[in-house]
Amino acid sequence: MENITSHKLGEQYYRLVHSSGLTVLLCPMPAYSTAYALFGTRYGSIDESFRTSPEEEYTTVPAGIAHFLEHKLFENEEGDAFSEYSKTGASANAYTSFDRTAYLFGCTDNFRQSLDILLHLVVNPYFTPASVEKEQGIIGQEITMYDDNPEWRVYFNLLSALYQNHPIRVDIAGTIDSISKIDADILYKCYYTFYNLRNMVLSIAGNFEIDQVLEALDQHLKPSEPVVIDRKPVDEPREVKVPRVEQNLQVAVPLFQVGFKGPAGSLQENMINQTIMEVLVEAIVGEATPLYRKLYDLGLINATFGDEVLAGDSYFTAIFAGESKDPDQLYKILLEGIEEFRQKGISEENFERAKRACYGRYIGMYGNVESVASIMMMSEFAGMGAYTILDVFLNISCQQVNALLQTHLDPKYSALSVVSAK
Amino acid sequence: MDTITQKTQGVLSKQALEQGIELYNLKDSKFKHNRISVHMVLPLDQATVTEYAILPFVMRKGYKGCEDFSKLNEMLDHLYGASLITEVGKFGANQVLIYSIQAIDERFTLDNERIIRRCTELLCDVVLNPDITDGAFPEQDVALEKQFLIDTITAEINDKRSYAINRCKLLMGEHNPAAIRKYGYVESAQKITPTSAAAAYADAIRKAHIKVLFIGSGDSSIAFEVIKERFAKLERQPVALNPIRYFAPPSTPQSFTDLMEVSQAKLVMGFRMPEASTPLELTVNKLMVVLYGGTPASKLFMNVREKLSLCYYCAARFDRLTGILLVDSGVELANIELAKEEILRQLEEIRQGIISEEELNSAKLMVKNSLRAVGDSLGSIEEWYLLQSFLGTANSPTQEFTLIDQVTAEMIAKAAQKVALDTVYLLSAKQD
Numbered sequence: 001m002e003n004i005t006s007h008k009l010g011e012q013y014y015r016l017v018h019s020s021g022l023t024v025l026l027c028p029m030p031a032y033s034t035a036y037a038l039f040g041t042r043y044g045s046i047d048e049s050f051r052t053s054p055e056e057e058y059t060t061v062p063a064g065i066a067h068f069l070e071h072k073l074f075e076n077e078e079g080d081a082f083s084e085y086s087k088t089g090a091s092a093n094a095y096t097s098f099d100r101t102a103y104l105f106g107c108t109d110n111f112r113q114s115l116d117i118l119l120h121l122v123v124n125p126y127f128t129p130a131s132v133e134k135e136q137g138i139i140g141q142e143i144t145m146y147d148d149n150p151e152w153r154v155y156f157n158l159l160s161a162l163y164q165n166h167p168i169r170v171d172i173a174g175t176i177d178s179i180s181k182i183d184a185d186i187l188y189k190c191y192y193t194f195y196n197l198r199n200m201v202l203s204i205a206g207n208f209e210i211d212q213v214l215e216a217l218d219q220h221l222k223p224s225e226p227v228v229i230d231r232k233p234v235d236e237p238r239e240v241k242v243p244r245v246e247q248n249l250q251v252a253v254p255l256f257q258v259g260f261k262g263p264a265g266s267l268q269e270n271m272i273n274q275t276i277m278e279v280l281v282e283a284i285v286g287e288a289t290p291l292y293r294k295l296y297d298l299g300l301i302n303a304t305f306g307d308e309v310l311a312g313d314s315y316f317t318a319i320f321a322g323e324s325k326d327p328d329q330l331y332k333i334l335l336e337g338i339e340e341f342r343q344k345g346i347s348e349e350n351f352e353r354a355k356r357a358c359y360g361r362y363i364g365m366y367g368n369v370e371s372v373a374s375i376m377m378m379s380e381f382a383g384m385g386a387y388t389i390l391d392v393f394l395n396i397s398c399q400q401v402n403a404l405l406q407t408h409l410d411p412k413y414s415a416l417s418v419v420s421a422k
Numbered sequence: 423m424d425t426i427t428q429k430t431q432g433v434l435s436k437q438a439l440e441q442g443i444e445l446y447n448l449k450d451s452k453f454k455h456n457r458i459s460v461h462m463v464l465p466l467d468q469a470t471v472t473e474y475a476i477l478p479f480v481m482r483k484g485y486k487g488c489e490d491f492s493k494l495n496e497m498l499d500h501l502y503g504a505s506l507i508t509e510v511g512k513f514g515a516n517q518v519l520i521y522s523i524q525a526i527d528e529r530f531t532l533d534n535e536r537i538i539r540r541c542t543e544l545l546c547d548v549v550l551n552p553d554i555t556d557g558a559f560p561e562q563d564v565a566l567e568k569q570f571l572i573d574t575i576t577a578e579i580n581d582k583r584s585y586a587i588n589r590c591k592l593l594m595g596e597h598n599p600a601a602i603r604k605y606g607y608v609e610s611a612q613k614i615t616p617t618s619a620a621a622a623y624a625d626a627i628r629k630a631h632i633k634v635l636f637i638g639s640g641d642s643s644i645a646f647e648v649i650k651e652r653f654a655k656l657e658r659q660p661v662a663l664n665p666i667r668y669f670a671p672p673s674t675p676q677s678f679t680d681l682m683e684v685s686q687a688k689l690v691m692g693f694r695m696p697e698a699s700t701p702l703e704l705t706v707n708k709l710m711v712v713l714y715g716g717t718p719a720s721k722l723f724m725n726v727r728e729k730l731s732l733c734y735y736c737a738a739r740f741d742r743l744t745g746i747l748l749v750d751s752g753v754e755l756a757n758i759e760l761a762k763e764e765i766l767r768q769l770e771e772i773r774q775g776i777i778s779e780e781e782l783n784s785a786k787l788m789v790k791n792s793l794r795a796v797g798d799s800l801g802s803i804e805e806w807y808l809l810q811s812f813l814g815t816a817n818s819p820t821q822e823f824t825l826i827d828q829v830t831a832e833m834i835a836k837a838a839q840k841v842a843l844d845t846v847y848l849l850s851a852k853q854d
Contacts, residue, residue, distance in 0.1 A: 080728065083719055086780070141754060251580045286495075287492075297566070
């Protein structure tokens, strides 16, 4: 077992590769009451076309399978994992994102039993035509629910505007049509490809005993075959598909999202750039900046204004979002402001302020069990240790921030998405 | 860690100052941040709710000595990105004006910089030293925040699920101050002026019950030294708060439907429960709701969603400050009547005592799980102890365990028999 330490935080976690091939990350945090476990696979909605060696041809599957699998794994021949968790008191859930699917629980008691359930449900798939059909109904309703959701729509419309071919532009759950094409065979094919333990990570943080984890691993996990999963490269030009998209839904004030599409990049590069981008965005339009103040005083943004970075393997987008009475005017001023910085650069003084402003948040990432488990898992998927991002942040330079401003925040590769009432 | 510190870890302590000001402190060295918050509690009243609601937002813009919004934000940046959050909340039939600052603990600052005092002073300045000149807030601040408040009130419609829940609550409580929305009314917001807002501030600071909390790993004594000194200078006449009050259901349940452009209908069924006369009864009520629809192992989730696939979500929640039990679900338009029937059928099952030992144990375990987890975040600790202070108790989350262990299926069935349907609200699609 490897011990990975952060001198800055005075904390550590353990990393081991189990005999089954699974990478396991363990961060005991005994002062907390909760143990939080994440069992994740590097498989998400964008993995539509793939092959495993020695296959030569890529298999392309209908959109929404990763999410469908997420739903189905909770079901087994005896019943349903939620019923099992109900006997331990754990609070369980799962999520599918663009590039990963994770199954999780949080518990303050009965940790070993809850872990048994988690491991068992993920490594024992069970699909029948009847259960697939039932799930199509439930997921169909989930998709319909999100169709009405303005926040969801403004976001996915932005991705569709920015990306021409990349599967990130497709809704994570797929469409009613695409999920109607899913059957048990396709599910098994995807499952046995991506739910190979060598493609997965188990990440646990909080109040738990390491010995119990090791015992559970030996009990539930069988050795996995070495596998090389090859995802079909996407031909995605840097140019955006359309610079503006608008949808009408019943909202009081228009919602907007502005996205800046970055170069593709690997997962590790993009996670590091995400950190630099956060400082960059703070320098350009953080709450203490003249640009933020200008937008606020014009009534173009309010307390809902925020930013996020979407960073994955082969995609990177910086997003500004919120409500605005005039999204087009906001977009214009934002672009002008960014262009001005691109001409003049971020000053050392502004950079120092921005970095300091982000400091508390970066320390805070290691301040709760969910966040620690999550950052351990995501860093591992990127081939990094969990404290690397903190170290990257602490060592960020003004030069790095200015370089990223040129390469990743180019107005030429941006788009505006609006959701407004008719 | 020495014995004394060990004993006080995670334990709430309270000091009551004069004039309706209470100080609460909970130290827990595992946290990397400290959170200091001032809660001004006032009775909800149609006449004052909106003028009070704008105060946290206008006051967030600056104070006497730092009138510039950007400068204030720069100070927060310098405090390692401390977040100064001002908001409006609600507890039962009372409005809460919330001012809080959260910053990293001093052990993480560069060069051991002492920031607890600075954060507390800043918070006190925001709350006690607002930018009021000649009896008025700055005109531009009021104009902007007024519009944002109106936008916030009307933005409720964006999220159809919470819109439907709030509509149902409103329809259930027209004569109850607890039904007054925490941000107030658009018509009232439009009438706010810099002078009326300043008058509302003078009113609020004099009349509110004030609760100050320090939660985190740092030394609260520094913060409380500042708080006591600053707040002692106030002239105060706190008013009585609206007590917790439960209402009886109508003799016949009422039904309402709104039509909007939605793809999925939102069905909200509002029930009433009688007030619990003992702490055990209250615990029984809570467990009943959890068993009914509070978890993925609950009757509603397992039947309405899983077995019958009628909705993507179907959940029950209980507000102990109003006695309202709400079941809300996202339903396909074609399944509305079926969903209603099944929701009522599951309640009837509980009334008849069709509760397995497993279901009961599961509800108990889940509740205990979430109670233990309260201590793992600053936010949940704050929320818990604020609720306790409203109830006039100071129970820690795990103190409820002995009551939970006493609950039986018979008690739950009896509690369910007292649940009465009040209102059925449906947000459905316009039919072309």
